[in-house]
Amino acid sequence: LVLLFADQTAWRGLSLSVVHVFVPLMLQGPSMNSKARTSAGFLALGLAGWGEGDLQSLVDGAGEVRVRLSRLAEKKETGCHVAFAGLMLVGRVGGAVGLVDGSSDVGGVHRLTRRVGTVLACGRPDAGPAPRQLKMEIATPGPQPVVFEGIDGRMVYGVAGGVHGSGGPTLLDADGWGHILCCGSCGGASERLCESITELAGCIGT
DSSP states (O other), rough: OOOHHHOOOOOOOHHHHHHHHHHHHHHOOSTTTTOOOHHHHHHHHHHHHHHHHHHHHHHHHHHHHHHHHHHHHHHHHHHHHHHHHHHHHHTTTHHHHHHHTTSSSSOOOOOOOOOHHHEEEEEEEEOOOOOOGGOOOOOOOOGGGGGGGOOOOOHHHHHHHHHHOOOOOOOOHHHHHHHHHHGGGGTHHHHHHHHHHHHHHHHHOO
């Protein structure tokens, strides 16, 4: 998929968007606490369906997993309320407060509800033009292709193992990408992916 973009094929306008869908679709597990062997079998089925072009089955399977996880989240929230009430009834205020803090909405990824939108809106100033004295008129130099000549598969391999960060459009964080790019059990697939990213970087940079 990456090479479909780097090689400037007819699929170039769609290939990277497909990557964003492909990665989370393939790497999701069948359940929240599924074992490695179960997840591997689920991944094999997904890859087989992708190879056969059976996208509808993949989407249906992802929908079933999402419904199952939503039910588990609802049960967990209900259990949290019951546990909080039980702790308060026996006078364990500290434990009850800790339980509330553990399930608060301070961190993590949240749904953009009206309340979340209000909190975000209160924390930023109103949009407006920047003051003239803050603007600096400079000419931005264009990219230099020579910078990208030093990027090769070995460099991508070395950098991938030391980069850390959260997930982007693919929903896979830097540790996950590092595992895919540096995993010895993947054989030549990891090496080919490193080379593909090399060509992608040069294509985007130039």
